[in-house]
Amino acid sequence: MVWELPVRFFHWLNVLTITILAITGFIIANPPALQSSAEATNLHSFGIVRFIHFGAAYIFFFNMIFRLYWSIVGNKYASWRAFWPFSKKTWNNFWHVLKIDIMLLNEDHPDVKNISIGHNSVATLSYLALFFIALIQVFTGFALYADTSGWWLPKLFDWVSPLLGGDFVTRTIHHISTWIFILFSIVHVYLVFYHDWLEGRGEVSSMFGGYKFVREDRVKKAIKKENEE
């Protein structure tokens, strides 16, 4: 088992909420012209869009908190240690992945150990970066929301806007960060397909079922290592 059920759950809930947040976010940023002759009293369409955005934002936020918790209690592929960027191993793997998968160079004697069982280092770093972008979204989002909310949680973020220099800047950052999520998703989905197709380890389905194909000799080693520990 590589991806435990909670990790997969986190991933798909993330997909759902980010999709909803991006779509409703763009509607809020530039609402479509409504062809309606109804009086405002009987309409609440924009309010509903905003409600969905805020609701999804809360789910996204608590999902994030849950993932942080799981990085402490989860298995080694989910652990925060897997995302720690300051080890030599990480960077060796980083350059290797850049050479082989991004620059598409070939090795004379491929070493199977270079293929990561969990995330490879480039992926790890990109998720770490995405986590910080998500933090930015949470901070700026709640900052913009704080003023219309009576709850203490969003109110915790009411210092963000004054620090950045007003709602203008806060909104701009919130909007630009959305695009980073979109750009990330494009590359992310492509690279998952790429690995699935090139390495044949079931990269795509691993996020559904949790398992990946791993060479037999490596599996034994892992079990042996576990027994020793």
Add this chain to the structure above:
Amino acid sequence: MSTNNEKRNTYYESIIKQGYSRRDFMKFSTYMAAFMGLESSMVGQIAQSLENTPRLPVIWEHYQECTCCSESFIRSNHPIVADIILDRISLDYSLTLMAASGYQAETAKHETMKKYKGEYILCVEGSIPLGDDGNYCCIAGKSAKDTFLEAAEGAKAIIAWGSCASNGCVQAAKPNPTEATPIHKLVKNKPIIRVPGCPPIGEVMAGVIMHVVAFGRLPKLDRLGRPKAFYGKRVHDTCYRRPYYDAGLFAETFDDENSKKGYCLYKLGCKGPLTYNACASMRWNNGISFPIQSGHGCIGCSEEEFWDNGPFYERTTKVPGFPVESNADTVGKVTAGVLAGGIALHAVGANISKRKELMDRVKRGKSNEKNIDS
């Protein structure tokens, strides 16, 4: 204009001396309590403190500005505001409104500064240029910076009137040739009330001054130093067109049917959702109207750097470091396109470069298939 030799009358004494009746005075106190957002039970307290407090000496400095703040102030709702607070009693020095000029005016100011050291309120209208040794704005042979620091030295508190003094306003817009600077960046050791807006609402200005007079302390300020009573809500959240926003009914252009119906101006670049001010609740010119009611979106004049934060009539988001015409969405779309192209190239490249590996895998797959019982 008062002189410093006069005995310091209380506000009430001066108001009665001006020919107002007690009834006018009580009305005025009620007005002010309402402007400050106080309960009606506080009216008595205001009246009482006006009866007993001697007038507060005020020095009102003008630097790089257009005097729209003063104009707004003297048009505030109740005549006593202009007549008593500003014109007759409190103002010891104000370039625009004082009778004295030249040497006499400067002497009066220095006398006030000496006599009421640590007691007087310093009101500042306008930003202070720091470029070229502050030579862009000089009064009586001294640069604005020197005059300001001198006056700030003995002030009890400083009020920054308008966006110039609070945020720099248009003079500080890029490229800010005179290095116009808001006053809170120059003085750190004095309490500063920032009252942004271009101009701020007259009643808000009166309310701020009256708060200091009536309660002897500064009003409650938010994190940016603005009085919470007036800058605690967004224009958008108090706007009378808000129901149209929630309904999703927007004016698309200034001359369409929706605009005539009074729909929300969100899509025409109204900055109400980003601007903290009391325009929508207190309104302007004796509560007659405010920009959105007149059919024009809010331009966010009380927010920092509102001149540089994107066009007034569009909801686009400017991306720093990109050409003026591009907004976040254009940049995002172009990047997504480039990325898609890059991915396509990468996919083709991968097929060529990793051909051997792929062929191997296909071969292995085929041989495995042969070994399956079926």
